[in-house]
Amino acid sequence: MKENEKEVQRKFMEMEILKQQLQALDMKRMEISKKIVDMETTKMGLDGMSGLEKDNETMVAVGEGVFAMAQIKETDKVIVNVGANLAVKKPVSEVKKLISEEKDKLIEVLTESEKEFGRLNEEAQSKNMELQKMLQEAKETK
Numbered sequence: 001m002k003e004n005e006k007e008v009q010r011k012f013m014e015m016e017i018l019k020q021q022l023q024a025l026d027m028k029r030m031e032i033s034k035k036i037v038d039m040e041t042t043k044m045g046l047d048g049m050s051g052l053e054k055d056n057e058t059m060v061a062v063g064e065g066v067f068a069m070a071q072i073k074e075t076d077k078v079i080v081n082v083g084a085n086l087a088v089k090k091p092v093s094e095v096k097k098l099i100s101e102e103k104d105k106l107i108e109v110l111t112e113s114e115k116e117f118g119r120l121n122e123e124a125q126s127k128n129m130e131l132q133k134m135l136q137e138a139k140e141t142k
Contacts (some may be wrong), residue, residue, distance in 0.1 A: 004138055011131040018124040025117050032110045039103045046092050046099075049075050 052058060052075045059067040079087045080095055090098075 004134065008131065008134050008138065011127060011134065015124065015127055015131065018120055018127065022117065022120050022124065025113060025120065029110060029113050029117065032106050032113065036103055036106050036110070039099050039106070043096055043099050043103075046078070046096050049078075049092060 049072070052072050054073060054075060055071050057069055057071055060070040062068050075092075077089050077091055078095055080090050080098075081087050
């Protein structure tokens with residue numbers, strides 16, 4: 001195999017690796033964006049609780065598009081999953097603060113992911129141009 005062919009093959013491999021990295025990073029960005037939206041939705045739900053009175057009947061989400069009627073016994077506290085199958089009762093204000101802090105962290109991660117995506121995309125474009133040039137040169141020498 002000629003040296004030029006090896007170089008073209010190497011560039012193809014580099015392009016394929018970059019493509020896979022871009023796809024993985026794009027999926028990560030979408031997951032983070034969805035988490036941010038979910039947090040905003042949760043915060044809006046918590047904001048809506050402030051207008052409820054004790055023992056008021058309201059709809060509670062059971063799943064995607066599925067609701068049940070329930071009575072709210074406490075409007076100033078909610079039960080929060082803190083990990084390891086452990087849930088604790090916390091004031092709504094504290095939970096809203098935790099959600100905001102977590103959302104801010106996710107926005108930072110999303111921003112960094114977008115920067116990395118842009119960098120990798122530029123690198124992929126550059127390698128693609130190099131590859132096109134090499135293929136054109138190979139074509140002209142035949």
